[in-house]
Amino acid sequence: KKRILVTGGAGFVGSHLVDRLMLMGHDVICVDNFFTGQKANIVHWMGHPNFELIRHDVVDSLLVEVDQIYHLACPASPVHYQSNPVKTLKTGFFGTYNMLGLAKRVKARILIASTSEIYGDPEEHPQKETYWGNVNPIGPRACYDEGKRVAETLAYSYEKQDGVDVRVARIFNTFGPRMNWNDGRVVSNFILQALKDENLTIYGDGQSTRSFQFVLDLIDGLIKLMNSDYSGPVNLGNSEEYTVKDFAEKIIKLVKEQREDQKCTSEIIMLPGLEDDPHRRRPDTSLAKKELGWQPKWSVEDGLKETIGYFQRQIKFFG
Amino acid sequence: KKRILVTGGAGFVGSHLVDRLMLMGHDVICVDNFFTGQKANIVHWMGHPNFELIRHDVVDSLLVEVDQIYHLACPASPVHYQSNPVKTLKTGFFGTYNMLGLAKRVKARILIASTSEIYGDPEEHPQKETYWGNVNPIGPRACYDEGKRVAETLAYSYEKQDGVDVRVARIFNTFGPRMNWNDGRVVSNFILQALKDENLTIYGDGQSTRSFQFVLDLIDGLIKLMNSDYSGPVNLGNSEEYTVKDFAEKIIKLVKEQREDQKCTSEIIMLPGLEDDPHRRRPDTSLAKKELGWQPKWSVEDGLKETIGYFQRQIKFFG
Ligand SMILES: NC(=O)c1ccc[n+]([C@@H]2O[C@H](COP(=O)([O-])OP(=O)(O)OC[C@H]3O[C@@H](n4cnc5c(N)ncnc54)[C@H](O)[C@@H]3O)[C@@H](O)[C@H]2O)c1
Numbered sequence: 007k008k009r010i011l012v013t014g015g016a017g018f019v020g021s022h023l024v025d026r027l028m029l030m031g032h033d034v035i036c037v038d039n040f041f042t043g044q045k046a047n048i049v050h051w052m053g054h055p056n057f058e059l060i061r062h063d064v065v066d067s068l069l070v071e072v073d074q075i076y077h078l079a080c081p082a083s084p085v086h087y088q089s090n091p092v093k094t095l096k097t098g099f100f101g102t103y104n105m106l107g108l109a110k111r112v113k114a115r116i117l118i119a120s121t122s123e124i125y126g127d128p129e130e131h132p133q134k135e136t137y138w139g140n141v142n143p144i145g146p147r148a149c150y151d152e153g154k155r156v157a158e159t160l161a162y163s164y165e166k167q168d169g170v171d172v173r174v175a176r177i178f179n180t181f182g183p184r185m186n187w188n189d190g191r192v193v194s195n196f197i198l199q200a201l202k203d204e205n206l207t208i209y210g211d212g213q214s215t216r217s218f219q220f221v222l223d224l225i226d227g228l229i230k231l232m233n234s235d236y237s238g239p240v241n242l243g244n245s246e247e248y249t250v251k252d253f254a255e256k257i258i259k260l261v262k263e264q265r266e267d268q269k270c271t272s273e274i275i276m277l278p279g280l281e282d283d284p285h286r287r288r289p290d291t292s293l294a295k296k297e298l299g300w301q302p303k304w305s306v307e308d309g310l311k312e313t314i315g316y317f318q319r320q321i322k323f324f325g
Numbered sequence: 326k327k328r329i330l331v332t333g334g335a336g337f338v339g340s341h342l343v344d345r346l347m348l349m350g351h352d353v354i355c356v357d358n359f360f361t362g363q364k365a366n367i368v369h370w371m372g373h374p375n376f377e378l379i380r381h382d383v384v385d386s387l388l389v390e391v392d393q394i395y396h397l398a399c400p401a402s403p404v405h406y407q408s409n410p411v412k413t414l415k416t417g418f419f420g421t422y423n424m425l426g427l428a429k430r431v432k433a434r435i436l437i438a439s440t441s442e443i444y445g446d447p448e449e450h451p452q453k454e455t456y457w458g459n460v461n462p463i464g465p466r467a468c469y470d471e472g473k474r475v476a477e478t479l480a481y482s483y484e485k486q487d488g489v490d491v492r493v494a495r496i497f498n499t500f501g502p503r504m505n506w507n508d509g510r511v512v513s514n515f516i517l518q519a520l521k522d523e524n525l526t527i528y529g530d531g532q533s534t535r536s537f538q539f540v541l542d543l544i545d546g547l548i549k550l551m552n553s554d555y556s557g558p559v560n561l562g563n564s565e566e567y568t569v570k571d572f573a574e575k576i577i578k579l580v581k582e583q584r585e586d587q588k589c590t591s592e593i594i595m596l597p598g599l600e601d602d603p604h605r606r607r608p609d610t611s612l613a614k615k616e617l618g619w620q621p622k623w624s625v626e627d628g629l630k631e632t633i634g635y636f637q638r639q640i641k642f643f644g
Pocket residue numbers: 013014015016017018019020037038039040041042043044062063064065077078079080081082083097101119120121122176177178179180181186
């Protein structure tokens with residue numbers, strides 16, 4: 007039984023991680039400023055003696071005594087992280103700095119949630135951990151991408167200089183229940199649009215690719231990485247690659263099957279493309295397989311069914 | 326007559342900038358923590374009514390009232406910036422953040438000293454401002470490179486969000502009098518070695534290239550950039566490109582001509598290469614020419630003669 011801090015624990019990924027760690031019997035402290043997270047995601051643990059929730063912004067320092075830190079606090083969708091780029095950079099830098107300082111003081115192992123975005127619009131495909139990336143340092147996504155890159159730099163600087171025990175997960179696009187309704191990401195957008203018979207909005211020509219992993223696979227990976235001896239950065243993602251257009255068609259098909267009326271009149275429409283939108287993305291996850299014995303177990307289709315079910319329930323209850 | 330803050334003003338570049346601004350008749354505040362800077366570089370202005378020196382670390386916030394800020398404070402040579410990577414990152418991020426906050430409060434224009442290192446080991450050659458770079462986010466140079474990249478991101482985030490008036494100079498290798506003796510950079514190393522008849526140490530095979538500008542050209546460029554209407558990043562460098570080996574030979578030749586005894590018995594020796602050492606570097610400076618009407622005026626050879634003279638005097642006076 008360990009004392010484990012999860013920052014960003016009320017968010018999409020964080021709350022699933024909290025669930026798993028609680029079920030494993032650990033003492034869990036969840037820290038969140040509720041910028042994009044919601045109490046609803048963790049409400050089922052409130053009052054449990056192993057669980058504690060702290061409303062706190064990781065831009066400020068934090069004094070707690072723990073054995074492990076999963077540092078996830080950071081807005082993750084373009085709409086949110088671009089709404090206040092200075093704040094995003096502060097969360098990326100100060101947040102990571104404070105958590106590394108905490109890890110150093112209490113000698114905790116710390117896992118940093120990094121992202122496939124550090125590879126930018128990749129010229130190497132699929133992306134290996136050794137790839138240095140292709141990121142626009144002054145574009146609209148830079149506050150997130152460069153914030154995550156420098157967070158990695160900071161983590162390995164603390165490792166080298168102060169012996170802090172760091173793990174770095176480079177997380178690829180992830181989806182599942184508890185994704186934010188309104189965060190503009192492709193999976194939630196398309197599912198909600200298809201459920202409401204609205205047209206599916208493709209930005210650009212729909213030929214960009216992404217690879218989507220189901221959140222429960224990611225949670226397995228994060229926990230395996232935290233408890234492994236491998237301290238370099240590790241990709242966590244599903245290597246099934248879709249064009250955005252094929253993905254839209256798949257979602258329409260699945261939603262149709264899953265709707266009570268077995269209908270979906272949504273069409274696919276093309277809107278102008280986004281600036282600096284990466285053209286392709288697929289993880290090479292052979293390192294995770296080798297070092298962690300991890301690979302995704304959920305097919306994209308099964309994961310989508312779960313997620314569609316979740317959004318159906320959300321619509322039913324909250325309109 | 327403007328009130329101008331120069332951070333890192335006791336350093337190599339900063340002190341030349343202070344000289345020029347003082348000669349132009351401005352009120353100059355020089356801020357430095359003397360990590361790599363020296364009082365000797367600015368001692369000639371002490372007591373002048375237009376000059377003020379503040380010992381201050383830019384990692385902490387600073388309250389002054391000024392019209393322009395040249396933000397140069399940051400260790401610049403690999404030996405220094407790698408000696409404490411966490412501190413380098415703090416200087417890169419907190420230092421820039423504080424100076425941007427200051428610029429915002431007092432509505433000053435701020436020029437950030439960025440670097441050709443943000444291009445990393447470039448795959449585009451020569452490098453244009455539109456190139457996104459090839460930087461290892463977790464290598465030994467990352468604390469400097471990623472610190473500078475994120476400093477640019479931060480600057481343009483403040484511009485976008487708070488209307489801060491920013492200028493960004495991407496400075497390529499610069500040399501001249503007042504370079505640090507012991508900072509391990511190639512120009513000072515080779516000149517000192519040649520003056521002392523020691524062997525010139527090449528790291529790797531000597532086929533890597535660099536392009537070297539004389540510091541007085543850079544000062545012209547910085548002042549022109551500060552006072553121009555162009556707010557995007559601008560390369561400042563000399564496009565004369567040398568292999569390190571040719572450069573070593575040139576220095577031996579010039580030192581021989583300039584030594585009283587007209588001798589130099591130094592030879593060139595090859596040492597193991599450095600990790601992540603960029604293989605080539607040359608600025609495309611057409612943007613600076615177009616937007617600022619700037620181009621280097623000093624030939625590398627003339628600049629080297631001045632610099633050799635400087636080191637000769639240093640050796641004479643200080644041994
Ligand atoms: N979901 C993905 O596809 C994906 C992909 C790559 C990386 N990641 C990373 O995984 C982590 C979690 O992402 P997510 O999808 O769960 O996003 P999310 O927005 O649902 O969760 C982030 C959580 O962090 C909290 N937070 C944000 N800034 C904070 C601050 N300054 N102090 C305290 N809490 C703060 C938010 O309130 C939220 O609860 C993030 O670090 C993200 O960058 C996610």
